[in-house]
Amino acid sequence: MSNEIVILLTACGFLSMMGVLELILHRRRLGRIPIRIHVNGTRGKTSVTRLIAAGLREAGVRCVAKTTGTVPRFILPNGREVPVYRPGGPNVIEQKQSVTMAAAQRAEALVVECMALQPHLQWLSESKLVRATHGVITNARPDHLDVMGPTEEDVARALAGTVPVGGVFVTAERSHREFFQQVAEDRGSRFRGAEDICNPITPNDVAAFPYLEHQENIELALAVCEEVGVDNETALRGMWRAKPDPGAMTEDEVEFFGRHIVFVNGFAANDPISTRYIWEQSLRRHRELEKRIAVFNCRSDRADRSQQLAASYAGWTQADEVVLLGTGQYIFARAAVKSGLDPTRLVFVDRTHPADIFEILLGLAESSALVMGLGNIAGPGLALAEYFANRGKDNARD
Secondary structure, eight states, X not given: OOHHHHHHHHHHHHHHHHHHHHHHHHHHHHHTOSEEEEEEOSSOHHHHHHHHHHHHHHTTOOEEEEEOSSSOEEEOTTSOEEEOOOTTSOOGGXXXXXXXXXXXXXXXXXXXXXXXXSHHHHHHIIIIXXXXXXXXXXXXXXXXXXXXXXXXXHHHHHHGGGOOSSSEEEEOOOTTHHHHHHHHHHTTOEEEETTOOSSOXXXXXXXXXXXXXXXHHHHHHHHHHHHHTXXXXXXXXXXXXXXXXXXXXXXXXXEETTEEEEXXXXXXXXXXXXXXXXXXXXXXXXXXXXXXXXXXEEOGGGHHHHHHHHHHHTTSOOOSEEEEEESOHHHHHHHHHHTTOOGGGXXXXXXXXXXXXXXXXXXXXXXEEEEEEESOOTTHHHHHHXXXXXXXXXXXXX
C-alpha cells in the first residue's frame, strides 16, 4: 500500500473520530440544558422566541435565546444581547453554537429560532442539533415556496420536520392543525393549541406592549411558558418589558412643516396573508389620515415573494400611491398590473438613502398620510424604518 493511501486513510479515520467526539460533546451539552424550546413557522418566529425568553426570565428561569430575525442575536440570561458570529455566513450548524452558549451560561432553558428552510435541514436541525423538549410552530403560510413549496400544504410538511420526539408540541396554526396533531401523535409528543391558555388575554394586555404585537404570538408564547410552569401574569410582565426585534411592527408619528405622517413598519411581514392583515388593520386604525401610501421593498433574489405579494395586493383595499423600492421593482410592477392594479398609482424610486426616500414620501403625503412599509426588511427597508423612528423621537423631544 502506497504512503499516499496510508496517509489518506489515516486522515479519514482521524476526521471520523473527531466527528464522533464532537457529537458526544454536543450531546453532553444538550443534557445540561433541561428545557430546550425550538421555534419554527412562517411568520412570527423571532417575536415568539423573544416573548418566550422574556417570560421565562421574569420567572427566574436562567434562559439563553437565539434569534435569526432582522439582526441575529444571542439573548443572555440578564437580557443583554450579543451578535451571532458568522464567519462564513448563515448555516444551520450554528445551532451548535447556541447549545454551546447556553451550556457555558449554565442555562436552565434554551429558546432557539429555527433558521433552516430546506425540509431536510429543518429535520436535521431538530433531530441532531436541538432535540427539543418543546417544539413550537407559529403558522404555516405560503412563503419561500421556491424552497418549501410549491403549495401551502408542502410548507406545513416541511415545518413538521421540527416537531419533537417524545416532547410537547404547541402551535397557533389552525388551517393545518389536524395534520400537525397527527405528526405530534406519531412522534409521541403531546399536542397543544396556543389558544388553550389558563387566562385568556384581554385587549388591554395587548395594548400594554410598547410596539405592535400580534395576539396569536402572545398567546403562543404564554402557552409555552405555561408548559414550563410559568403563570400568565408573571410571563406577561416580562413580555411587556422585552426588547423587540429591529424588524418588529412599530408605528412612528412625524410632523414635518405642516405634514402629519404615521409610518408603520410592516416590512418583516412578507407573506401575502400576514401582509394583507396588517395593511387592512392599519387602515382601520388610521381612518382619519387623508392619503394611504404603500411602500413595497422588493428584492430581485426574492422574485417569487414579489410576485405573490403583487398578485395578492390587487385584491386589497387600495392605496392612493404604491411606492416601490429595491432591486426587484419591475418584477412586482409587472405582476401587480397583470393582476389589475392601476399602473398610474405606481411610483418607482431609484434612491437608496432613507433621507431621499423620506423626501419623496413627503411630496406624496400632502397634509396627512399613512405610510406603511411592506415586502422585505433587508436593505432600504430597515434603513427607512430606522430613519422614521429617529424622526419620531426628534418630534417627541420637541
